[in-house]
Each structure stands twice: as C-alpha cells, then as structure tokens.
Amino acid sequence: QKEVEQDPGPLSVPEGAIVSLNCTYSNSAFQYFMWYRQYSRKGPELLMYTYSSGNKEDGRFTAQVDKSSKYISLFIRDSQPSDSATYLCAMSGSNFGNEKLTFGTGTRLTIIP
C-alpha cells in the first residue's frame, strides 16, 4: 500500500462546475499538506500549503485537511479551461528541508468549455 493514494482520473467536468480532488494517506506523522498543479510538459507549481487539520481558501481554491480520517481535498469553484492540468497532492511530517515530500500519483483534470 502506498503512503499516499490519489485517484489518477482522468476527470472531465464542464466549465463552471465545482471540482473535488482528494487524497488519502496512511502515515499519521504527516502534518504539512500541499497541492501542486502541473501543466503538460511543465514543472509542478505550488497551489496550496496547509498545516494540520482545517480549511484554507485562496480565490477559487479551497484546501481541506481532515487528519482524523487521513483525508485531504482540493475544491475548485467556477472551474475554467485554464484549470486543466494534473493536480498532485504532497505531504510531509515537518516543514524543514531534511524531510522529504511524499507525493500522490496525481489526478488529471480536464475542464470542458
């Protein structure tokens, strides 16, 4: 069993829909949770960075962490064609450089105009 599980998709939704992307994990030591977005043939870029349980909102994006269920989510409201990308969740036990990030396999998302 992988430490971080993420549905690879692909996921296709119409423009304007609310998108829900999820990851589950098994390591209870994880405290920091990230979502990265990766466009085709580009490097990942950080979208959201959260600590412990709770919600964090940034524009159309909301990250949710439920440590009791070992479950994290990323919601995208009013989805746009420019949101079409692969979304990778990542997590670590600390925010120091000597601790590695463990990534999910990524969910490929397509927003249909």
Added chain:
Amino acid sequence: DTAVSQTPKYLVTQMGNDKSIKCEQNLGHDTMYWYKQDSKKFLKIMFSYNNKELIINETVPNRFSPKSPDKAHLNLHINSLELGDSAVYFCASSHGSGDAGEQYFGPGTRLTVT
C-alpha cells in the same frame, strides 16, 4: 527571469552512456532537490542538498551522483544509463528551513534511453 532552470530540456542517449543534467536557481534558496517523474506521473524524491551538503539520499542506484558546487547549483550525473532511467527529471528549490513544502520546480529534463 527564470527562477529554476535546467539544461538540457531533452536528452536522448543510448544504454551504457554517461550523461549530466544541470540545474541553477536564482531565488536565493538554501535547499535544492532532484526528483524523478515516471511515465505514470509519479514524482519521487531522489536527493536533496542544503547549502552544498547532502541531506536526503533516497534509495537510488550508485550510478546517480549529485554534485552541488554552490548553493545555487545542483547537477546530476548518471553513469551507465539503463532503459529504466527514462523519465522526466525535475530540479526544485526551497528555503529549506520552515518552508520546505513550498518548492519551486524547474521545467524538467526529459531523458530517453534507447
């Protein structure tokens, strides 16, 4: 001005050859990383350096040797290339202390071994 740059962008070579990938960051970060992304998009850490010192060394074959001449550069040398080394290799950087999750990735080097 590119924050994290890698060269070359594409690398096609034959089995058994030796090749290098270079990475440079101009963000003033202390920590740099090498990741390997396979054909299924799975991103896995290989190495991490903090101020030229190796701090993460995952289970990677000895054929892979990172070198950090200064904290702005991290190069990856691969000896005796094998078919299974075909992947996209990403360099990344972060402040390292207190912000290690906020990593900035380069554009990637697509390595194809034939």
